[in-house]
Amino acid sequence: MAVRIYISRDAAAQALGADETAAALQLAAASKGTSIALTRVGSRGMVWLEPLVEVENASGQRIAYGPVTADDVPGLVKAGLFDAAPHPLRLGRVEDMPWFAKQERLTFARVGVIDPVSIDDYVAHGGYAGLQRALSMTSAEIVHEVLESGLRGRGGAAFPTGIKWRTVLEQDSPRKYVVCNADEGDSGTFSDRMLMEGDPLCLIEGMTIAGIAVGATKGYIYLRCEYPHAGHALREAIAAARARGYLGADVCGSGKAFELEVRMGAGAYICGEETALLESLEGKRAEVRYRPPLPAIKGLFGEPTIINNVISLGSVPIILARGASYYRDFGMGRSRGTLPIQLAGNLQRGGLVEKAFGVTLRELLYDFGGGSASGRPIRAVQVGGPLGAYLPESQFDTPLDYEAFTAIGALVGHGGIVAFDDTVDMARMARYAMEFCAVESCGKCTPCRIGSTRGVEVIDRILQGVEKQANLVQLESLCETMQHGSLCGLGGMTPFPVMSAVKHFPGDFSRDR
Amino acid sequence: MAVTELDNDATLERILAEHAGMEGPLLPILHALQETVGHISPAHVAGIARALNLARAEVHGVVSFYHYFRQRDPGRHVVHVCRAEACQAMQGEQTEQHAKRELGVDFGGTSADGLFTLEAVYCLGNCAAAPSVMVDEKLYGRVTPERLTAILADWRNR
Numbered sequence: 001m002a003v004r005i006y007i008s009r010d011a012a013a014q015a016l017g018a019d020e021t022a023a024a025l026q027l028a029a030a031s032k033g034t035s036i037a038l039t040r041v042g043s044r045g046m047v048w049l050e051p052l053v054e055v056e057n058a059s060g061q062r063i064a065y066g067p068v069t070a071d072d073v074p075g076l077v078k079a080g081l082f083d084a085a086p087h088p089l090r091l092g093r094v095e096d097m098p099w100f101a102k103q104e105r106l107t108f109a110r111v112g113v114i115d116p117v118s119i120d121d122y123v124a125h126g127g128y129a130g131l132q133r134a135l136s137m138t139s140a141e142i143v144h145e146v147l148e149s150g151l152r153g154r155g156g157a158a159f160p161t162g163i164k165w166r167t168v169l170e171q172d173s174p175r176k177y178v179v180c181n182a183d184e185g186d187s188g189t190f191s192d193r194m195l196m197e198g199d200p201l202c203l204i205e206g207m208t209i210a211g212i213a214v215g216a217t218k219g220y221i222y223l224r225c226e227y228p229h230a231g232h233a234l235r236e237a238i239a240a241a242r243a244r245g246y247l248g249a250d251v252c253g254s255g256k257a258f259e260l261e262v263r264m265g266a267g268a269y270i271c272g273e274e275t276a277l278l279e280s281l282e283g284k285r286a287e288v289r290y291r292p293p294l295p296a297i298k299g300l301f302g303e304p305t306i307i308n309n310v311i312s313l314g315s316v317p318i319i320l321a322r323g324a325s326y327y328r329d330f331g332m333g334r335s336r337g338t339l340p341i342q343l344a345g346n347l348q349r350g351g352l353v354e355k356a357f358g359v360t361l362r363e364l365l366y367d368f369g370g371g372s373a374s375g376r377p378i379r380a381v382q383v384g385g386p387l388g389a390y391l392p393e394s395q396f397d398t399p400l401d402y403e404a405f406t407a408i409g410a411l412v413g414h415g416g417i418v419a420f421d422d423t424v425d426m427a428r429m430a431r432y433a434m435e436f437c438a439v440e441s442c443g444k445c446t447p448c449r450i451g452s453t454r455g456v457e458v459i460d461r462i463l464q465g466v467e468k469q470a471n472l473v474q475l476e477s478l479c480e481t482m483q484h485g486s487l488c489g490l491g492g493m494t495p496f497p498v499m500s501a502v503k504h505f506p507g508d509f510s511r512d513r
Numbered sequence: 514m515a516v517t518e519l520d521n522d523a524t525l526e527r528i529l530a531e532h533a534g535m536e537g538p539l540l541p542i543l544h545a546l547q548e549t550v551g552h553i554s555p556a557h558v559a560g561i562a563r564a565l566n567l568a569r570a571e572v573h574g575v576v577s578f579y580h581y582f583r584q585r586d587p588g589r590h591v592v593h594v595c596r597a598e599a600c601q602a603m604q605g606e607q608t609e610q611h612a613k614r615e616l617g618v619d620f621g622g623t624s625a626d627g628l629f630t631l632e633a634v635y636c637l638g639n640c641a642a643a644p645s646v647m648v649d650e651k652l653y654g655r656v657t658p659e660r661l662t663a664i665l666a667d668w669r670n671r
Contacts, residue, residue: 283539350641
């Protein structure tokens with residue numbers, strides 16, 4: 001019988017040599033005369049252990065080895081890899097590793113486990129149970145279930161998903177759309193990418209449920225063009241779902257139609273803002289829309305539109321399958337359920353951790369992240385992408401909770417955490433925040449378009465030691481204008497990283513250079 | 514502006530025909546065109562505008578809005594170096610400077626041998642294995658200056 005082997009096809013694993021490892025294993029098996037069945041799966045999220053190789057042993061357990069480079073393969077095979085034999089790189093079962101065992105994997109339950117584009121694998125691991133249940137419910141019941149789960153928009157805005165759905169349901173229109181915002185542009189975030197590559201059918205099922213719930217028959221996944229791997233996985237998975245009747249004119253014989261299409265972005269961060277994304281889908285410059293009207297009332301092509309982030313939609317199948325209360329029982333306060341957290345930047349053990357809300361930054365940085373990769377003290381952490389505040393060590397005990405973060409002038413956002421060691425220059429990071437805003441501004445409103453460029457200039461003067469105090473006052477006033485006068489979050493939130501850097505790391509701005 | 518060359522542009526005509534009847538077809542058309550031809554020319558803009566009943570200014574406005582669309586052919590390979598925070602936290606700036614030195618160009622430029630166009634990118638979603646670089650569709654993690662030299666050498670030999 002062939003030895004079952006699993007290696008990730010996730011972009012991060014490929015970036016660390018997973019394809020080369022897979023090829024080396026095929027070669028080693030062939031020359032040894034061992035028959036192997038190699039499945040390319042998603043990533044378990046332990047990026048520091050990629051390329052991770054899992055071998056099924058005689059009792060059907062998956063034994064992990066990592067990181068396994070192509071150069072390690074001959075030695076491993078000689079030591080008995082195909083029999084899951086001991087070796088310094090042998091990690092045991094992934095589920096037994098503390099890093100993994102301490103997580104609550106709901107949305108990411110299948111990622112790294114199944115063949116991402118196999119309907120049979122998906123269904124065998126609980127997939128499409130949510131859709132089957134949804135098909136037995138009324139529209140109002142489905143929407144109520146999502147509302148009751150407490151799910152809030154995982155893209156960053158944390159708006160209750162069920163309220164968006166209810167608003168679209170209430171619209172009397174023959175044409176409605178479901179749009180997935182897969183323009184995951186925040187630095188330090190990759191959970192959308194990992195879900196789309198590791199369990200694309202989960203997103204597809206979530207969108208199908210959304211369509212059935214509100215009476216939309218067409219869905220679009222707007223995917224950033226920096227994610228070609230996710231595009232391939234999604235297209236394969238959509239074709240597989242269509243071939244088996246999970247998409248199309250008659251979803252699972254229900255008589256209800258739902259079709260899905262992937263559309264590629266073109267390198268514009270602003271498309272993460274939902275109205276800019278809709279403009280882009282319509283074929284226009286991605287300029288932010290004024291609101292009202294809300295997209296739920298007048299969205300894509302002027303029709304009622306559900307627009308949700310990948311993780312929001314990807315959390316819907318388990319909510320429908322297990323019930324709202326199952327999901328709601330995780331979390332704290334008004335932040336219900338789990339959040340796929342991304343540990344990034346200068347950390348020893350970077351990757352994806354799915355935890356119920358309430359876990360503290362310190363636990364994430366040290367218990368999971370293992371401290372800095374460089375071995376130096378962690379000085380600052382940016383949570384929530386380029387528009388998130390920089391937090392100093394004194395705030396590391398803040399629990400991951402939307403309200404707790406708002407209270408300290410920070411944001412959870414999409415759950416990305418970027419750690420910096422003590423070599424970081426926070427004045428330069430503040431300058432970068434303004435520079436990024438200038439590069440990515442859509443140009444529609446003045447505070448963002450002009451303010452960001454002026455911001456770079458003001459910080460440059462501070463860095464050059466020109467009238468430091470006066471320019472710091474100027475910077476604060478500029479940030480205030482941007483925060484209150486911008487049309488969307490790009491200009492409105494760029495002040496968060498800038499002013500938090502000034503507030504928590506004043507020495508970096510005042511010292512002579 | 515060589516608008517007249519449009520009449521011979523069978524590629525554009527084919528792409529336009531393939532996208533007929535699609536909702537919001539402009540970005541898919543531009544993607545298909547750039548993938549096939551390598552760039553989007555003023556003649557293409559005029560042809561697309563005519564087919565979609567848009568003003569040329571509108572199509573040009575879209576082409577120039579998005580970082581990804583280019584109006585000139587790039588080098589044989591496009592090297593995207595990530596400049597975002599997670600990569601900066603892992604000394605990505607050194608990789609960025611090294612790329613510029615090694616290719617002898619700034620962002621947006623093409624190396625003298627025509628092999629590589631260097632582009633800045635703001636996040637490749639590989640933030641747990643920073644710094645990140647993408648050459649065409651191939652992603653690389655933990656790219657130190659030394660590793661970048663090896664990667665570029667590998668692509669030169671392809």
